Amino acid sequence: MVDVIPAPLDATADGNDSFELGPDTGLAAGEGAAGTERWLRGTLGAATGLPLAPRDAGADDVVRLSTDPQVTRELGEEGYRLTVERTGVHLVGGGPAGLFWGAQTLRQLLGPDAHRRAPLPGGRWRLPLVHLRDSPRFGWRGLLLDVARHFMPKEGVLRYLDLMAAHKLNVFHFHLTDDQGWRIEIERYPKLTEIASWRTRSKFGHRASPLWEEKPHGGYYTQDDIREIVAYAAERHITVVPEIDVPGHSQAAIAAYPELGNSDAVDTTALSVLDTWGISSNVLAPTDTTLRFYEGVFEEVLELFPSRYIHVGGDECRKEQWSESVTAKTRIADLGLTDEEELQSWFIGHFDAWLTARGRRLIGWDEILEGGLAKNAAVSSWRGYAGGVTAARAGHDVVMCPEQYVYLDHRQAPGEDEPVPIGFVRTLEDVYRFEPVPAGLTDAEAGHILGTQANVWTEVLEDSARVDYQTFPRLAAFAEVAWSRLPGPAERDFADFERRMATHYRRLDALGVAYRPPAGPRPWQRRPGVLGRPIEGPPPNR
Numbered sequence: 001m002v003d004v005i006p007a008p009l010d011a012t013a014d015g016n017d018s019f020e021l022g023p024d025t026g027l028a029a030g031e032g033a034a035g036t037e038r039w040l041r042g043t044l045g046a047a048t049g050l051p052l053a054p055r056d057a058g059a060d061d062v063v064r065l066s067t068d069p070q071v072t073r074e075l076g077e078e079g080y081r082l083t084v085e086r087t088g089v090h091l092v093g094g095g096p097a098g099l100f101w102g103a104q105t106l107r108q109l110l111g112p113d114a115h116r117r118a119p120l121p122g123g124r125w126r127l128p129l130v131h132l133r134d135s136p137r138f139g140w141r142g143l144l145l146d147v148a149r150h151f152m153p154k155e156g157v158l159r160y161l162d163l164m165a166a167h168k169l170n171v172f173h174f175h176l177t178d179d180q181g182w183r184i185e186i187e188r189y190p191k192l193t194e195i196a197s198w199r200t201r202s203k204f205g206h207r208a209s210p211l212w213e214e215k216p217h218g219g220y221y222t223q224d225d226i227r228e229i230v231a232y233a234a235e236r237h238i239t240v241v242p243e244i245d246v247p248g249h250s251q252a253a254i255a256a257y258p259e260l261g262n263s264d265a266v267d268t269t270a271l272s273v274l275d276t277w278g279i280s281s282n283v284l285a286p287t288d289t290t291l292r293f294y295e296g297v298f299e300e301v302l303e304l305f306p307s308r309y310i311h312v313g314g315d316e317c318r319k320e321q322w323s324e325s326v327t328a329k330t331r332i333a334d335l336g337l338t339d340e341e342e343l344q345s346w347f348i349g350h351f352d353a354w355l356t357a358r359g360r361r362l363i364g365w366d367e368i369l370e371g372g373l374a375k376n377a378a379v380s381s382w383r384g385y386a387g388g389v390t391a392a393r394a395g396h397d398v399v400m401c402p403e404q405y406v407y408l409d410h411r412q413a414p415g416e417d418e419p420v421p422i423g424f425v426r427t428l429e430d431v432y433r434f435e436p437v438p439a440g441l442t443d444a445e446a447g448h449i450l451g452t453q454a455n456v457w458t459e460v461l462e463d464s465a466r467v468d469y470q471t472f473p474r475l476a477a478f479a480e481v482a483w484s485r486l487p488g489p490a491e492r493d494f495a496d497f498e499r500r501m502a503t504h505y506r507r508l509d510a511l512g513v514a515y516r517p518p519a520g521p522r523p524w525q526r527r528p529g530v531l532g533r534p535i536e537g538p539p540p541n542r
Contacts, residue, residue: 002130003503004108005476006168006483009075014129019084021048021063021110021125026055030066035235036091036099037065044107049119063089063106067099078170078237079135082106084127094135097237101168105134112506115166138436140399140451141482142171142241143475145467148178148252149277150202150458151219152467158232159464163511165236167479172233173311173453175243176221179251179274179282183220184242186300189293191256193220199252199273205420205460207277209531213462226304241363242305245313246294247284247347254282260290262321262328277459281318286331286343291350298351302358309378310355314348315365345371352377363399366391378450382407384542385438392441392448401453404539405434406478408470409457411534412516419469419527420460424539428518432477432497433489454478460532465514469525472515476504 002011029037040063041052055062071081077095080102091106093099107114109127143164145152152160161172176183182196198218204211221229233240252273254261261268262285274280284290301310319340322328332343345368352362352374363378366387373379378397381388388398403410403423410423436452454475461467477497486492508515516525 002109002128002132003500004105005497005500005504006480007486007497007500008105008132008134009079009485010134011130011132014085014131017086017129018126019086019089019129021050021052021127022061023050024061025050025052026059026062027052028055028057028059028062028064030057030064032067032093032096033065033099035096036093036103039100039235040065040103040106044110044114046118047114047116048110048123048125050125060087063091065091065093065099065103067093067095071098075133075135078139079133080105082130082132082134084109084130086129089127097170098135100165100237101136102134104166104168105132107166108507112503112510115507115510136168136483137485138449138451138482140171140453141169141479142173142399142401142451142453143169144173144175144243144401144453144455144457146175146178146456146458147183148175148181148458150462151181151183151217152458152464153219154221154225154229156464156467157229161229161233161236161238163475163513164238166507166511167476168483169475169479170238171451171453172238172240173243173455174229174240175245177243177245177252177313178249179280180277181218181273182252182256184226184244184301184304185220185222186297187223188296188300189257192253194256196252196256196273199275201275202462203276203459204462205527205530206422206533207459208533211530212275223300223304230305239307239309240305241307241309241311242301243311243313244294244297244301245315246351247286247290247344248279248315248317249313250284251280251282254284257293260284260293262325264326265321265324265328279316279318281320283317283319283321284347285325286322286328286347294351295354298354302360308361309363310360311363311380312348312351313364314344314368315382316367317344319344339371341371343371344368345374348377349374380453382455384540386542388449389438389441392438392445395448397448397450399450399453400436400438401455402434403455404541405431406452406454407457408454408474408478409459409461411532412470412474413520414534415520417521417526418532419466419521419525420530421532421534422460423533424535424537426474426539428474428477428498428501429494431474432481432494433492434478434481435489436481452478452482460530465525468514469516469521472508472513473501473505473518476501476508
C-alpha cells in the first residue's frame with residue numbers, strides 16, 4: 001500500500017520490489033523542472049547525504065523530472081504522474097506546480113527520515129515500484145496563521161510554509177493586523193511599527209482568565225522580510241494572501257494614529273494596543289482621512305504581495321461608536337444609507353472598487369454580506385456554511401472555512417488535560433469528515449467554491465509549540481479533504497487514514513512538529529490552571 005497523505009487519485013504498486021537511490025543516482029531536469037530539481041537536490045540531498053548530481057535523462061539510475069501538456073490536459077497544471085521502475089524514476093507534472101507536488105509524494109515514499117535535515121547513519125533510500133496519478137480537488141487549499149495576537153518570527157513563518165508544502169497546501173492567509181498588534185512595515189506610516197506593533201502585556205488564557213503575562217509582546221516584519229516570505233512561498237508554489245483588517249479589529253492602528261478612530265465618540269488619543277482578547281469597540285471612522293490612509297497602506301501592500309486576492313477582514317465590526325458619532329451619522333445621511341450595516345458595506349465597497357481598479361480582488365469574512373455585498377468581492381465563509389451558500393447563489397466566489405470544522409484553535413478532545421480548551425471538540429476524525437461544498441447548491445453555484453481553508457487563531461497560542469499542538473495532526477486530515485477526491489463524509493475510510501497516519505506521525509517527528517499525540521497531550525504540552533472557554537455538545541450545523 002502507498003502510505004501517502006494526502007491520498008493520491010490512484011496508485012498501483014508493482015510487487016514488493018524497489019528502486020534504491022545511491023551515490024550515483026542523478027537528477028535529469030527537463031523544461032519547467034528547474035525549481036523542483038533545485039528543491040529536491042537541496043532537501044533530499046540534505047536528508048540522504050546523496051549528491052543527486054545532474055545526469056542525462058536517457059541514463060539509468062536517474063530521477064527524471066519534466067512537464068507534459070498531455071498531463072496538463074488529463075490532470076491539470078497541479079496534477080502529476082509518478083512512475084518508479086527498477087531502473088529509475090519518472091516524475092511528470094502538468095506544470096511546475098504539479099511537478100513540485102509530485103516531489104512531495106516522492107519524498108514521502110522514501111520514508112520518514114527523508115524529512116530530516118541531515119542523514120542518519122546506515123540509511124538506505126528505497127522507493128517502492130509504483131505507478132501513481134494525482135491531482136487536487138480544489139484550487140484553493142489554504143492555511144490562515146494569525147501572527148497579530150501572538151507574533152511569529154520570520155523563521156517560524158518560513159517553517160510553516162515548508163509544512164504547508166509537505167501537505168500540498170497552496171494558499172497562505174497571512175493575518176497581519178488586529179486590535180492586539182500590527183505586524184507589517186508600512187514606510188509612509190512609521191508609527192504602525194513604532195507603536196502599533198507591540199503591547200505592554202498579554203492576557204494568558206481566555207479573556208476571562210485572571211492571569212497576565214506581564215511583559216511587552218510584539219514584533220513586525222520589515223518589507224524585506226515580507227519579500228523573502230513571498231519569494232520563499234512562491235518557490236513552493238504557495239500564494240501569500242495578506243489580510244489588513246478594516247474597519248473593525250483596528251485598535252492597534254488607531255492607537256498609533258488616533259485620527260483614524262471615532263474621535264467625536266471616544267478619546268482616541270487615550271487608546272493603546274489592546275492587551276486582552278475579544279472584539280474591540282474601537283473601529284475605524286468612516287472618513288476621507290481614513291480612506292486615504294488605508295489606500296496608502298494598500299499601495300505598499302500591493303507592491304509586496306503579487307496575490308490576486310487581498311483580504312480586508314470586514315468581520316466583527318462593532319457599531320456602537322458609529323451610532324454615537326456625528327461624523328458617522330452625517331456620512332450615512334450624505335450617502336443616503338439606511339444604517340450602520342450599510343455604512344460598513346459602503347466602506348468595504350470603496351476598497352472593492354479601489355482594488356479592482358488595480359487588477360486585484362477583494363476577499364473578506366462573511367460579515368461583508370451584511371448591508372449588501374460589494375460587486376467583485378469574494379467571501380471567506382467562517383460562521384458556518386450559510387454565508388458561503390448566500391454568496392455562491394449570488395454568483396460570488398467563496399472559500400469555505402466554517403469554524404465548527406476547521407478552526408484549529410478549537411480543542412481536539414474533551415477532558416481537563418487539553419491545554420487552554422477553546423470552543424467545540426473537533427477531533428482528527430471530525431476534520432477528516434468535513435465537506436467543503438455545502439449541500440443544496442446547483443453545479444453552477446458549487447463552481448463558485450474556490451476551495452477551503454483551515455484557520456489558526458493565536459489568542460491562546462503563545463509560542464510555536466502551542467501552534468504546532470493545535471494545528472497538527474488535524475492539518476494532515478484537512479490537507480486530504482482539500483486535495484483528495486473523497487467520498488461523502490459518512491463514507492470516508494477514516495480507519496485507512498489512521499493507518500496511514502501511523503507513518504505520517506513519524507514524518508512529523510522528523511520535521512520537528514510538536515503535534516498532539518493520539519493518546520493525548522504530553523505533560524509539557526498541558527497548561528494546568530490556565531482558563532479556556534470550552535463549549536459543550538456538538539457544534540451547530542449551520
